[in-house]
Amino acid sequence: MTEFDLAEAPIRELNSRLHKLPPDTNERAWRIVNPRGAHSIAVGLTLPIEVRIEGHVGYYCAGMNKEATVVIDGQCGWGLAENIMSGTVRVTGNASQGVAATGRGGLVVVEGDAGARCGVSMKGVDIVVAGSIGHMSAFMAQRGRLVVCCDAGDDLGDSIYEAVIYVGGKTGRLGADCIEKEMTAEHVADLRAPLERAGIEADPTKFRRFGSARKLYHFNVDHADSY
Amino acid sequence: MTVDPRNLRESATFPREVLAEIHRAADQGVYDIRGFGAKRRLPSFDDLVFLGASVSRYPLEGYRERCDTNVVLGDRFAEQPIELKIPITIAGMSFGALGANAKEAIGLACTAMGTSSTTGDGGMTEEERRSSKTLVYQVLPSRYGMNPDDLRRADAIEVVIGQGAKPGGGGMLLGQKITERVAGMRDLPVGIDQRSACRHPDWTGPDDLTIKIEELREITDWQKPIYVKIGATRTKFDVPLAVKAGADVIVLDGMQGGTAATQDVFIEHVGIPTLPAVRQAVQALQELDMHRKVQLIVSGGIRTGADVAKALALGADAVSIGSAAMVALGCNKPVHVEDYYAIGTEPGFCHHCHTGRCPVGVTTQDPALEARLKPEQAGRWLRNYLAVMTLELQTMARACGKSHVLNLEPEDMVALTVEAAAMAGVPLAGTDWIPGRI
Numbered sequence: 001m002t003e004f005d006l007a008e009a010p011i012r013e014l015n016s017r018l019h020k021l022p023p024d025t026n027e028r029a030w031r032i033v034n035p036r037g038a039h040s041i042a043v044g045l046t047l048p049i050e051v052r053i054e055g056h057v058g059y060y061c062a063g064m065n066k067e068a069t070v071v072i073d074g075q076c077g078w079g080l081a082e083n084i085m086s087g088t089v090r091v092t093g094n095a096s097q098g099v100a101a102t103g104r105g106g107l108v109v110v111e112g113d114a115g116a117r118c119g120v121s122m123k124g125v126d127i128v129v130a131g132s133i134g135h136m137s138a139f140m141a142q143r144g145r146l147v148v149c150c151d152a153g154d155d156l157g158d159s160i161y162e163a164v165i166y167v168g169g170k171t172g173r174l175g176a177d178c179i180e181k182e183m184t185a186e187h188v189a190d191l192r193a194p195l196e197r198a199g200i201e202a203d204p205t206k207f208r209r210f211g212s213a214r215k216l217y218h219f220n221v222d223h224a225d226s227y
Numbered sequence: 228m229t230v231d232p233r234n235l236r237e238s239a240t241f242p243r244e245v246l247a248e249i250h251r252a253a254d255q256g257v258y259d260i261r262g263f264g265a266k267r268r269l270p271s272f273d274d275l276v277f278l279g280a281s282v283s284r285y286p287l288e289g290y291r292e293r294c295d296t297n298v299v300l301g302d303r304f305a306e307q308p309i310e311l312k313i314p315i316t317i318a319g320m321s322f323g324a325l326g327a328n329a330k331e332a333i334g335l336a337c338t339a340m341g342t343s344s345t346t347g348d349g350g351m352t353e354e355e356r357r358s359s360k361t362l363v364y365q366v367l368p369s370r371y372g373m374n375p376d377d378l379r380r381a382d383a384i385e386v387v388i389g390q391g392a393k394p395g396g397g398g399m400l401l402g403q404k405i406t407e408r409v410a411g412m413r414d415l416p417v418g419i420d421q422r423s424a425c426r427h428p429d430w431t432g433p434d435d436l437t438i439k440i441e442e443l444r445e446i447t448d449w450q451k452p453i454y455v456k457i458g459a460t461r462t463k464f465d466v467p468l469a470v471k472a473g474a475d476v477i478v479l480d481g482m483q484g485g486t487a488a489t490q491d492v493f494i495e496h497v498g499i500p501t502l503p504a505v506r507q508a509v510q511a512l513q514e515l516d517m518h519r520k521v522q523l524i525v526s527g528g529i530r531t532g533a534d535v536a537k538a539l540a541l542g543a544d545a546v547s548i549g550s551a552a553m554v555a556l557g558c559n560k561p562v563h564v565e566d567y568y569a570i571g572t573e574p575g576f577c578h579h580c581h582t583g584r585c586p587v588g589v590t591t592q593d594p595a596l597e598a599r600l601k602p603e604q605a606g607r608w609l610r611n612y613l614a615v616m617t618l619e620l621q622t623m624a625r626a627c628g629k630s631h632v633l634n635l636e637p638e639d640m641v642a643l644t645v646e647a648a649a650m651a652g653v654p655l656a657g658t659d660w661i662p663g664r665i
């Protein structure tokens with residue numbers, strides 16, 4: 001286990017060391033202490049290493065992650081794992097706005113609640129939130145699964161494309177072009193997979209499914225009030 | 228029955244083109260979406276002229292005395308700033324809007340001339356990375372095709388906040404251009420209209436932008452210059468905020484800047500022309516004591532070496548061309564005329580990039596049309612054009628006695644109109660009057 005103390009050295013040194021690791025590195029487990037809300041911790045990782053951050057982090061923690069497993073034992077700020085490509089990012093507490101914004105692959109797990117615009121513009125990532133999410137989540141979501149075990153705020157899935165949203169609790173007002181869809185056995189199986197990967201215990205048969213009505217895919221003047 | 232022409236008085240409020248547009252809107256029920264930039268007459272660099280050297284100044288000998296054109300961009304924070312041989316770069320144009328052959332041709336021309344090209348919405352293609360020695364990678368609000376590996380293999384990063392054709396607006400790539408390859412790069416279904424967001428998904432406001440820029444620097448280990456591109460509107464506020472947020476380079480796009488597909492009303496009625504925007508940006512940089520420390524790239528309606536010279540004289544460090552580069556690749560050329568007719572236009576009037584049926588193969592994904600643009604040949608045309616612009620630029624600079632094009636200054640110019648004098652902050656020709664100053 002390699003330990004890095006952010007009270008002793010700056011973020012730039014941490015990220016630079018993580019980026020310079022060779023593919024066959026023996027330093028595969030990292031423990032980062034004293035993050036003290038700093039931004040851009042462990043961003044741009046490319047190797048299947050494990051990084052555990054003990055404490056709260058600021059914006060963009062684990063941004064653009066590839067392959068690595070990053071665990072934040074605390075709360076985190078905006079843009080957790082933004083544009084994640086692969087690997088897993090987990091926060092044991094709550095996450096602020098824009099969790100996994102534009103994420104293209106991999107898995108992001110929030111064990112607490114997530115703020116507004118969770119999964120905004122997501123492009124293939126799986127997001128599992130054990131708690132609730134804020135308003136305008138999955139805005140313009142293109143691909144991937146957003147799983148919310150508790151409640152979702154207003155304007156869920158506004159202008160959604162082909163992403164799928166599963167909600168275990170209540171939903172507020174749905175966003176433009178987002179509708180509730182039938183939850184078949186196939187969808188229960190589809191939901192079971194990310195829940196299991198996330199290690200979140202929830203009964204997939206209790207969830208509802210939401211997705212695109214596909215009415216805004218082509219401009220139509222008679223839908224002008226939805227634009 | 229014949230009509231007496233003396234009885235035909237056209238309305239100034241409802242001239243024929245306005246009537247036609249109302250009829251079209253009533254017929255189709257959708258606003259006009261088109262490519263290209265503003266078509267209306269705007270105050271521009273054409274309204275400025277240089278004061279060549281005479282008794283009071285020494286000119287430099289054309290063809291004999293050196294007039295350098297090299298520029299360094301992004302040396303504020305980046306460990307590997309960009310070094311260009313000429314101060315004329317190619318603006319971001321997406322694969323999707325442009326075909327792969329056009330992108331490759333641009334890369335070849337830029338590499339030959341020692342300048343940079345830029346990716347666009349939709350990400351980086353192999354063809355353009357392979358053909359471009361210096362490639363700027365755009366980080367756009369949509370983040371279509373955003374890939375950290377491309378970020379790392381780019382030479383600079385451009386955070387796009389807006390563009391001159393549509394500051395404050397997102398994008399729209401119409402379904403007819405969405406082939407499987409384009410859709411795949413954008414993680415969207417084939418054939419649907421693809422909207423690009425107008426705001427970034429994971430930050431709002433200048434304080435967040437500071438953190439975003441820092442993240443991009445951390446991901447790329449502080450190696451690459453970070454540009455911030457803005458559409459010209461409240462330039463005197465936007466430039467200082469971008470500088471404060473940590474930009475190495477500001478890219479400022481005036482309202483003449485082109486687009487692949489935007490509402491006509493947006494193109495013609497939002498933003499300010501390039502001419503006043505440059506002056507405001509330079510003034511803002513000077514007030515922060517950051518002029519030449521944060522470089523300024525200006526775009527929007529640059530067509531000739533004279534335009535470049537005037538932008539540099541006003542204080543820009545480089546320019547960027549988009550529409551003009553497309554024209555050099557063959558856009559609006561009078562060939563395949565029947566195919567212009569097929570999309571309802573003629574050479575010289577075409578702005579039909581949004582249709583995906585570009586007659587000369589520049590802005591199309593159709594294999595047969597795209598095959599009309601041969602990367603090597605079109606790359607040669609663009610290279611020639613860039614070389615001509617550079618020679619013209621040097622001609623202007625030498626005439627003003629400058630041994631480097633960046634030594635051109637506002638004092639080398641006067642304005643032909645009161646508007647241009649006020650906007651550019653140079654005297655009206657034959658007077659000492661700068662409207663608004665004295």
Ligand code: SF4
Nearest residue numbers: 558559577579580585
């Ligand atoms: S010729 Fe092609 S590139 Fe030029 S305006 Fe027409 S469609 Fe666009």
